[in-house]
Amino acid sequence: MTQTISVEESRQLDAKTINEIGIPSMVLMERAGIKIYENMLDNKDLDLSKVLILAGTGNNGGDGLVVARLLVTHGYSVHILTVGNPAHASDDHKAQAKICDYYEIPKAFLNEDFNQYTILVDGLFGSGLSRNVGGDFATVIDKANAADANTHAIDIPSGLNGDTGEVMGTAIKAASTSTIAYAKNGMVTEQAKPYTGKIYVDDIGIYRGKRFEEASLIN
Template identity: 45%
Template sequence: MTKAITAAQMKHYDQYTINTIGIPSMVLMERASLALRDEILKQYPQAQNITIVAGSGNNGGDGLCVARLLQIAGKHTTVIEAGNPNHFSEEHRAQAKTCDYYRIPQLTTLDTIDSADLLVDAIFGIGIDREVRDPYASIINQMNAASAPIIAVDVPSGINTDTGEVLGTAIKADTTVTFTFNKIGLTTKNGQQYAGRIVVADDMGTYATD
């Protein structure tokens, strides 16, 4: 069984890799998203219309990045920007600008959730730190009610990374691609129920040490 860690440990590893080793945050994001793209193409080869629902942080940044990678791979991708633009992380902004270049629609309406072949949950990752309320709760409920399978980025949105507890409402994923190490919350019974099949993408460039 692979090692499982907390959100704080993962943040520490990311910061060490970025600040001490000098691998830029955007490089880590690209590598995480490449792993995610590969898993999507492998598991859902028939999916043509893919809707990515992005939050304002770097989990959303991963979502925007994989939207570009999937578009380049021949898929039709649409991003729903669920987060507040005033709170976009630096990496999120940079990824959104690149999506503009590729003319990937970045919507603030939820229309494509019900018509997508595949939904990518990039709302919250290890940065979730409180209960999920509207508008996020309604968006998550609509995604869970849609017929398309859901692939979650790093952690199903709404799940506490460390305990697996549902923070009000959570994405019920078919697959979760989690980065570098599994997360302790995803090893709990509850976390496993929400994460579905868990894929640990462990070759994304983050240097991890005990």
Template identity: 45%
Template structure:
């Protein structure tokens, strides 16, 4: 059985990897993006489809901006919807956005861009949410859930508490979730487990489905 961790434990492991081992956070971001790309390319027939990346302003959003570039290079039709306060975006997020600008990947804040999506990649909150979803985030999650597109969550379905599996007001109902390094406690408990769909763990040994 895969090891499970809380949000705080995962943050501790990430910081140890960056500051003690010396692997830069940008490298971790690239590895995360590569794992999600591989899952998308191997598990979903999207050559003629439209992938919409829904990116928050934290490092989870930075992961999927890197993913957008990788999918674009692979020849997929990909666009980005930015949510959250980009003025508070992390440095890594800003770096990935700069790279997306170089590749001229379409970006907007308009939820109408979800129309016609074949796949929606959810990376609004990641493991960080610890309070109820409110405001514009509620609208974004509701529109994602109303879409007929395949929904892939990155690390955690947005709105699911990483430690308890609780729905924090509302949450993305994913068809699959790719989580990193260790499985999360909230993905082993209902309703979080049900909202996650098929759970894929990406670690140093590769990617594999968690039963």
């Protein structure tokens, strides 16, 4: 059974958990990263021998950087491709990037051959996606979809509209997705299935309101 919420509701719940209840956002990011890492170990369709993390500069990318570090500290081979301007990264992303630098996790570049990797992790956009995808982001998404490797998406496959399940220009076709707290309404539509793959719903301590406990159940 999957309860679903809108992207705006997910952002409100994140904000309430952090600002009103007082769980620090970095704690939530760490918990998200641990769950996503565990989901990747659980999905036997994923070959984790050589990992490429695709990281946007927001908190979705920050989640990806936590996964990168957890994989590295457990002996996996990991590269990070950051897309977007790191100078404009969110504060939590910057903090996670500094931690990745401590572990000397190698960087990948836009012109990289994605076929040298056995799995791609999509941390380009999550609930912050606000317009159609273009430029380097579109190039990376199209390269990921054309690659032999499976992709595991974080929160929402990048480019997928979490409310409607529509593709905003182009979108990641994931083998599996770790969605945070609740699946988003558009992710359980028929048209979203080729993009989300298998959905893991990860409880990371985000506030679960009464309204959501009573929400209608899907599936």
